[in-house]
Amino acid sequence: MSETVEGRWAEIFGPRYLAVTTILALGVSLFAFNAFFTSAALPSAVQELGGIEVISWATTLYLVFAIVGGAAAALFKRRLGSRGSLLGLAGVFLVGTLIAATAGDMSQVLVGRAIQGFGEGVVAALCFALIPELFPSRLVPKVFGMQAMVWAIAAFGGPAGAGALTELISWRAAFLVNVPLVLIFGTMVLLVVPQGERVTQSSGFPGLRLVTIGGGTMLVALAAIAPPMQAGLLLAVAAVALIMAVWLDRRSIERLMPPDAFSLRSAVGSGLWMFLLMPIAGAATGVYLVLLLQQLWGYGPTQAAIIGAVMAIGWSLSSVTVANVRRRSTRRILIRLGPVLLALGLVGVFAGLQLTQPVILIVAQLAIGMGFGISNGYTMLTIMEASSDAERDRTSALLPTTQSAGNALGAALAGVAANAAGYAQATDNAAILLAIVPLFVVAVVFAGLAFLAALRMVHLAKSTPIAAFASE
Structure with a gap:
């Protein structure tokens, strides 16, 4: 592609790309908002439900399962197609949201956060996968610039918005604000995103690799709160697990990675x-x-x-x-x-x-x-x-x-x-x-x-x- 061809900001927000740009912005903003908002909402949840000793795991589990979901995103896209994957995993995220919002104790909140993380990890990764599929390369830097703005807004607005909802209504409202956003996202996916090709032949489910990735990431999370000697050991084992996951993937027919x-x-x-x-x-x-x-x-x-x-x-x-x-x-x-x-x-x-x-x-x-x-x-x-x-x-x-x-x-x-x-x-x-x-x-x-x-x-x-x- 010629170096002199320039994409304009107006294009990604113009009639041809506006709907796709909005879908990508919503997909990324759901991930970013839910990564940041817990610092404001969860203290109130702990006051109501108890379980302060596990409050940090509400964020940890979300991120760990988001990494596992992201690793499996390309597999979902091949099996279910672009539209089916986005709709299905947005539905998974919605289920996790409802579990967390209606929880009767902190263990249910943690389950909901883990399900949220897996669903949104796949959705966020698929949004990245759709960029080269739906945009010419001259517009891709603009799309990344838009996503950087979304992350910045989420970094500021996530805790502030969740804090306001928690103070004015309840901590459960901070979770439930995801519901209309997911419904809007799903509607736009139905209208705009093509189904894409589906691979019906299967070479098996990569369960061992996903468990290895998840286990390695969990060990990293544990290392962050462990004493120095134990933390060093945990990081060493985590490194071995993650290297093993990449090694196994390269030798698999149904690969998760390039x-x-x-x-x-x-x-x-x-x-x-x-x-x-x-x-x-x-x-x-x-x-x-x-x-x-x-x-x-x-x-x-x-x-x-x-x-x-x-x-x-x-x-x-x-x-x-x-x-x-x-x-x-x-x-x-x-x-x-x-x-x-x-x-x-x-x-x-x-x-x-x-x-x-x-x-x-x-x-x-x-x-x-x-x-x-x-x-x-x-x-x-x-x-x-x-x-x-x-x-x-x-x-x-x-x-x-x-x-x-x-x-x-x-x-x-x-x-x-x-x-x-x-x-x-x-x-x-x-x-x-x-x-x-x-x-x-x-x-x-x-x-x-x-x-x-x-x-x-x-x-x-x-x-x-x-x-x-x-x-x-």
Whole structure:
């Protein structure tokens, strides 16, 4: 496709693509909203139902099952078709919502959250898989920019909206707000999304691989709350399980992933490594910054949360800004620049905390967000273009799953690094500032690894034929 062909924002919101754009926005917003809103609604649920000791698992189970669902998304698409998969798994999400909203105890809430996560994990992954199917490649950066804005709105609006519903009505209303959104989503899918081809021949259900992926992810979640020694062991076992899942998948007839997933010999595999490593690096500030601002600078929860959200602002605004870039050479520069900005931002946040300089910290937070914003969209586009037609569904659906896995791994590794340095026992500012040194060192190392993966992907992508997307 010519580099001079430019897509316009008006196109994805114009008559031809508006309905599809809305479907993708709804699919992503359901996932994002339900990942963020629990911080506001669940404390009230615990007050009514009890079970405060398992409150964190309402989010953990949602994310773990979302990763498993995302891994299985391409399989559902092949078996049920695009429309059938979206409708069926949106129905699964709706069932989970109703179970959680009508729960009589916290165990039922957890069951509902797990079902929600699986259903929405598939839906979100399928929405990514539909992008190259329904949009020409010149519009794909605009679609990714739109999705970045949806995530930013969810990061702000999810907790705020759930808090308002909980305070004015009840915590159950915060769950039930999903019901009309799912119904709107399902109606639009029926009207707009083609059924797509279905593969009737089956080579068996990949239960072992899905259980291995789920078990490995659960071990990562457990590592985030375990003491350092046990956490290290859990992460090692989790790594073995996830590597085994990829190994088994490559040797299976009914694959969940593209055959070159996480292979450094292909642009697809290298790009997936970059997509995994950047969230791992970013988790250092994502997990600890708000808490550190309260501990070190005496900020209140709202003020600290606003500073933390600066990253999301930088991400969404930069993503929208670079969506107009047409030259592939410039896009390759942005891909390589993303991890660099991420590393510089992490160093800046650390320096701002050490020097008690809010301005440095805010600028660094913007740099972290920009690192993700300028590179994510073109990384995804490069991975999709490097994938063959036969593997594009698997590749596209794996993108949000890989990013979620990176967030989970990053949170666990950040916890291990901080706790091993004595962060949990630190009682004064000097001890806290010393304890977070390993946290940021580990984060910068992973940002550096993401940069190496970006260099590898860009190098390999230059020699890879560009696959055609939807008809212009």
